[in-house]
Amino acid sequence: MKELEERIRQDGTVKPGNVLKVDAFLNHQCDVSLFDQMGAAWAEHFAGKRITKILTIEASGIGIACMAARHFGNVPVVFAKKAQSINLDGDQYTTTVYSFTKQKEFPVIVSKKYLEAGDRVLLIDDFLANGKALRGLIALCEAAGASVEGIGIAVEKGFQGGGDKLREEGYDVDSLAIVESMDPETGRIEFR
Numbered sequence: 001m002k003e004l005e006e007r008i009r010q011d012g013t014v015k016p017g018n019v020l021k022v023d024a025f026l027n028h029q030c031d032v033s034l035f036d037q038m039g040a041a042w043a044e045h046f047a048g049k050r051i052t053k054i055l056t057i058e059a060s061g062i063g064i065a066c067m068a069a070r071h072f073g074n075v076p077v078v079f080a081k082k083a084q085s086i087n088l089d090g091d092q093y094t095t096t097v098y099s100f101t102k103q104k105e106f107p108v109i110v111s112k113k114y115l116e117a118g119d120r121v122l123l124i125d126d127f128l129a130n131g132k133a134l135r136g137l138i139a140l141c142e143a144a145g146a147s148v149e150g151i152g153i154a155v156e157k158g159f160q161g162g163g164d165k166l167r168e169e170g171y172d173v174d175s176l177a178i179v180e181s182m183d184p185e186t187g188r189i190e191f192r
């Protein structure tokens, strides 16, 4: 998506350790007009697929997933939680995920009430790097007997390989910007 690539070039910064900082518009301050355009792009890509639910993971996927839902007939958005809470009651599907930015393992939890057999799920997230977060969400869907109909990602770092492995396994991954290389010294970003 041209607008997203341009915004990354304009406002993104490349940090050491394979980190692309885009918090001016994507995952700290949120540009909702851009989120809306992203939702429209996924709706076009996944047109023809019947989606009954959008699943994402806290924190940064939530806003994007909610805007995307407006383009998928206002289907419910469920976000997997990364901590137990007294507000989480009843049976749960759980797994663990290693967080790229927090550099530690988190539990990933969804209430069985909100993910069910027969759900046709679109996974949405802000970033795809090694694919750990998506593997966690896929495991939750498998446990629930829900099908993963597609995966919509804002920014994929293609050089980390998580997206291509998922595509090889047959998942329909639609990443709106795929960074092929980035250099923290020059700040140069190349897209696929």
Ligand SMILES: O=P(O)(O)OC[C@H]1O[C@H](OP(=O)(O)OP(=O)(O)O)[C@H](O)[C@@H]1O
Binding pocket: 027, 057, 058, 059, 060, 061, 098, 099, 100, 101, 102, 125, 126, 127, 128, 129, 130, 131, 132, 133, 134, 162
């Ligand atoms: O493909 P991966 O290697 O799993 O990386 C992608 C994940 O990393 C980030 O989550 P993180 O927990 O780092 O941050 P967040 O709490 O801001 O969502 C991002 O939001 C994705 O969920």
Ligand SMILES: O=c1[nH]c(=O)c2nc[nH]c2[nH]1
Binding pocket: 018, 019, 020, 021, 022, 023, 027, 100, 101, 127, 128, 129
């Ligand atoms: O802001 C972010 N920048 C990144 O490079 C990244 N990779 C995974 N998750 C990420 N979040």
